[in-house]
Amino acid sequence: MAQDTAQQAPTAPATPARALLPLILPALVVGVLASLLFVLVSELAELLQHVLWENLPDALGVGRYSVLWMLVMLTSTGVLVGLVVWKVPGHAGPDPATLGLDARVLPPAVLPGLLVATALMLAGGPSLGPENPIIAVNVGLAFWLGHRLLPRAPGGLWSVLAEAATIGALFGTPVAAALLISEALAGRQTKGPLWDSVFAPLVAAAVGSMTTTLVDHPTFDLDLPAFGQPGWSDLLAVLVIASVGALLALCAVCAFPYVHGAFARLGHPMLALPAGGLVLGLLGALGGHLTLFKGLDEIGELAADPEGWSAGQFATMTVVKLAALLVAASCGFRGGRIFPAVFVGVALGLTAHALVSGVHPAVGVAGGVLGVLLAITRQGWLSLFTAAALVASPAIIALLCFASLPAWLLVTGRPQMQLRDDGTAVR
Numbered sequence: 001m002a003q004d005t006a007q008q009a010p011t012a013p014a015t016p017a018r019a020l021l022p023l024i025l026p027a028l029v030v031g032v033l034a035s036l037l038f039v040l041v042s043e044l045a046e047l048l049q050h051v052l053w054e055n056l057p058d059a060l061g062v063g064r065y066s067v068l069w070m071l072v073m074l075t076s077t078g079v080l081v082g083l084v085v086w087k088v089p090g091h092a093g094p095d096p097a098t099l100g101l102d103a104r105v106l107p108p109a110v111l112p113g114l115l116v117a118t119a120l121m122l123a124g125g126p127s128l129g130p131e132n133p134i135i136a137v138n139v140g141l142a143f144w145l146g147h148r149l150l151p152r153a154p155g156g157l158w159s160v161l162a163e164a165a166t167i168g169a170l171f172g173t174p175v176a177a178a179l180l181i182s183e184a185l186a187g188r189q190t191k192g193p194l195w196d197s198v199f200a201p202l203v204a205a206a207v208g209s210m211t212t213t214l215v216d217h218p219t220f221d222l223d224l225p226a227f228g229q230p231g232w233s234d235l236l237a238v239l240v241i242a243s244v245g246a247l248l249a250l251c252a253v254c255a256f257p258y259v260h261g262a263f264a265r266l267g268h269p270m271l272a273l274p275a276g277g278l279v280l281g282l283l284g285a286l287g288g289h290l291t292l293f294k295g296l297d298e299i300g301e302l303a304a305d306p307e308g309w310s311a312g313q314f315a316t317m318t319v320v321k322l323a324a325l326l327v328a329a330s331c332g333f334r335g336g337r338i339f340p341a342v343f344v345g346v347a348l349g350l351t352a353h354a355l356v357s358g359v360h361p362a363v364g365v366a367g368g369v370l371g372v373l374l375a376i377t378r379q380g381w382l383s384l385f386t387a388a389a390l391v392a393s394p395a396i397i398a399l400l401c402f403a404s405l406p407a408w409l410l411v412t413g414r415p416q417m418q419l420r421d422d423g424t425a426v427r
Helices: 002-007 017-060 066-087 108-124 131-151 157-171 174-186 194-216 232-264 269-287 296-304 311-331 338-355 361-377 380-391 393-412
Strands: none
Touching: 017 066, 017 108, 017 131, 017 157, 017 194, 017 338, 066 108, 066 269, 108 131, 131 157, 157 174, 157 194, 157 380, 174 194, 174 380, 232 269, 232 311, 232 338, 232 361, 232 393, 296 338, 311 338, 338 361, 338 380, 361 380, 361 393, 380 393
16 A cells, blocks of 8 residues: 555656756856855955954054943944944845845845945944845845846746855855755755755855855864764763753843844934944953954854863853844844854853863864754754864764754744744744
8 A cells, every 4th residue: 555655646857957057057157246245245344343453443552352442343333334224225124133044135225235234243343244134135136137137037046046155155165055955945845856956056055155265265164172983971961062052042032022122112223223232342341352243263263272261251251142142133233143153152162161171172062053053043954064064073963963853852943033023033
């Protein structure tokens, strides 16, 4: 009976190669352009950051990361971004708290303001990454240009290509994009084999990642002490750390609608964003300068010396960075939540290592990043990939697969760190 049922089950026909080949050129073009835009915005933001946090305080005789300068810079960044949101056409896009990685198509007039607000945020120090706004800009540009150059192409093609290309550029590898696309397609009824559906996005992601690699040379490997063969103690450690990370991040996720609502009640971006900047400056004074910015450069500094801070200092940075992520995402700064969440996970893992010397730094970091990202993003493949990429050890992958199970049970069905337009949490 089972054999008869299997024989009767319809199988979706494969897409002929002649239907996939015309998609290669659009994917190549979108991949290159999306990557170059990401690199351009990142480089401009780094140059501005250098001016604001090094040249300017040195010229004024003020400490680069003194409490005074952090308060001035974060509040000023709130004022500048608030002006963009208030006055620039398009108001720098919709409320960022309502956006995820699957960006909606924005009108072209919105995109310049969104880019300016993103560059100011990246340079000024709020704890957000570039991923959400850069994806939104690339999706909008690809959709607008694609419909004019190839009007007969499927409507959703350009959005998928731009998202995949940008994710490939952000992570420096097409694997992250392929995993995200596969996860998204798993929840839909797709026609044909999976690889037919991911063919063009994978081309865009590969080109985007290669372009970024050639131009900017990104790396996610933290160069932690080498991790050998896992033991039972490593399995126990990663299970506990990933679960603690998930629970800790869920606290911020559950608080997200309430903190967002508090800033929304201020009623104007010129009130909400400067107020958020001031709070971020106070948090920076509490946690130190490593808790500022998107967090990728800062986790490299932490990982370079896992013994350089006490457990209390690592724990303080963990909590402060999570609070800074919560505030920055709630008050209206344009940015994504993945990269600062990675910092939270790394700091948590190094806290575990500092508390229990038997916890290998690689195990602690991988487990912490996995748990925090699962709660913040609700993207299982992305969380596993990022945690493994930071450690760059094949032996850690089996441990992470085990650790993802209890962590996922803790986060599934819970609110996500994304809101609907009415301010309620997405589940």
